[in-house]
Amino acid sequence: MLTALIIDDEAPSREELKALLAAHVDVEVLGECSNAVEGLAAIHRLRPDVVFLDIQMPRVSGLEMVGMIEASALPRIVFVTAYDAHALKAFEEHATDYLLKPIDPLRLGKTLDWLRTGARPAAPAYPGLAPALRHVPCMGLNRIFLLAIDQIEFVHTDLAGVQVVSATRQGLTELTLKLLQERTPLVRCHRQYLVNLDHLAEMQLLENGGADIITRSGRQVPVSRRYLRELKDRLLIS
């Protein structure tokens, strides 16, 4: 049994793919999403075996989206595109599976056969395909928005999830702290915090060996003892 998720911004496209997959009894479509932000949430929530991922999508492309998922949480990805000479070249180089729209049912059958064998590329090559992370998709006040990396003051986890904070906005993201630490210039300063040092206004050293960072917009970010040394090195303070 293969569980699948369809992420594509065009309704007719999703409809068509769903219809084609319906011909394969061992494939169960868990859901469909019309953009990358919904897609990220659905991947984390539904944990599908395979994601059929459109490349051209609003704001965050399929390729960018793949870069927003931690390697361990990454399902098998089958890229779907109508025409993108650039991406096709990259797929060939990275031995990534892809389908061309309109989708040929025979080609889809072969892809499914291959997926059923459970074979995975030796090392997931998707992050190599993904362009650098430029912004972080967030949910806030019932609205999806993108925060540019250089706008972010800090990121922290709380009970609700991962909170992204800029001078003017705040929202929940599907991206993990670990991934943000790896793929962005944000710096770890606490088990639950990443900070953007470009927004640092001052740092107050505390008696317990830790510190507090005050950001340009006056917000307070804790620095734990464990990360203080590293942070000082980065700031060239001894």
Place this chain on the structure above:
Amino acid sequence: MFAQINHIALVGALLQQMCVYLVVAYLLSKTPLFAPLMQVTVRLPGRLVCYLVFSGFCIMGTYLGFQVDDAIANTRAIGAVLGGMMGGPLVGLAVGLTGGLHRYSLGGFSATACAVSTVTEGLIGGVLHLYMLRRGKAYLLLDPAIAFGITLVAELCQMTIILLLARPFDQAARLVAHIALPMMVSNSFGAALFMRLILDRKETLEKYSIAFSAKALRIAERSVGVLVNGFNAHNCAQVAGIIREETGVGAVAITDREKVLGFVGVGADHHLPGMAISSAHTLRAISHNEVVYADGAALPYGCSVTKDCKLGSCLVIPLRGAENQVIGTIKLYEPKTKFFSSLNRTLGEGIARLLSSQLLSGRIEEQQRLLAQAEIKLLQAQINPHFLFNALNTLAAVIRRNPESARQLVQYLSTFFRKSLKRTSNDATLQDEIEHVDAYLHIELARFADRLQVSFDVPDDLLELRLPAFSLQPIVENAIKHGISQLLEPGTIVISARRSHEVLTITVQDSAGLYQRRPESDGLGMGLVDRRIQLRYGPGFGIETECQPDCWTRVHIRLPAESERGAC
């Protein structure tokens, strides 16, 4: 009695030498040396020439004079006075000094008096020059009557000075009694005639250049725009006809590098358009890129077609195109019975330059036209891949769900492609453009389903207005590609048109507000549309963009409101 006869003889003799004097002046007027003298001079080089020439005349006047009572009756005053009048007080002084010192060196009882009086005469001319210049009446200096008067005054002064300075006085008085009348008469007349000579020379030159300019201007006026439309037999014959009428030469021919394109005039019966070039002169003009003038004497001219040809001389001037390459020649002929006037020679070369630049600008226009066509092709080619495959994919889905609406979609798709491919001309009506966009949008509506809404707001009376083809679709495509398709929520596109003060403004508004000035390659379609409109209507028209981030982007296409226009 004897004294009386002597008087008249002296007048005659002086007038005679004045004639010699004027002949020299006349000959000099044919040389370039005379050019600065033809106007009242204020510049240094002109003054220098003025000094040299009039000093020469001054000395010549002394030599041409003859002995009277141990003194010299002469026409020296003309040089000094005119030098002062034309060159100013300094030149007058210098000429007077030169002439005076020269006279002094010849000796005689009146030597000092004559030297002083020559300087005085030069100064009198100079003072008049200054006076007239100050009064803003410099033109009066060239008036022969004024020259007559002032020379008369100067001669009176001279006589007075002789009486005052020359000793013994009785000899001086006798001398003055002898020479006063002849010198006053001959010098004044001489000065007036000299001035007349200058004026004549000036008028001739002006008439010549007026005639030349008038002819050149008329040829330019009549031939403008003819060759711009192409360097072919028809246009060349027309231009050759114009040149022949205006210059009055025997015949005019225009050739390209191989054959005669147009021939008008004497000998047109056997010099036929389309014939290969056979004249050695023409071949030489083409291969050496130089003007060849066969006047029939120094360089013999013989018709290369038939011995009976009446043409006797020929001027061949190369026509030069881009990078000074010879692209043909223009040939002016005169029959054996007529001289080739130098006016026509100069004119011929001017005409060749004129035609060359017309040909060049014709070529540039042609290139711009080709460029515009190539850009249409580019716009057409740009549509294809993304749009086509997405459309086909949409179609595949719709066929499954609703065959009837799929059939409609196929209709829209074919309408869109047909209209895209048919646009080879540069021109369309607003209606054409709206239909093109409408077909396009129907496919995008199916593709984006509930994410896209479209509305048109175009008054019917604007539908007949004309605009460059392919102006609207690329803008709408941009609004979808960089606008609506990048929205996470549904979006709207509004296409409207307004006319005010003979300017048509078409506005495409999307509800995304994501417009950013993009690097060249991305906004290719929009950039091309803008450039084509500006190229055609000037920099006041074209595309203007405004954006309210996250609210809307508006792209305005501004054009003159034209309803009729010839194919371009």
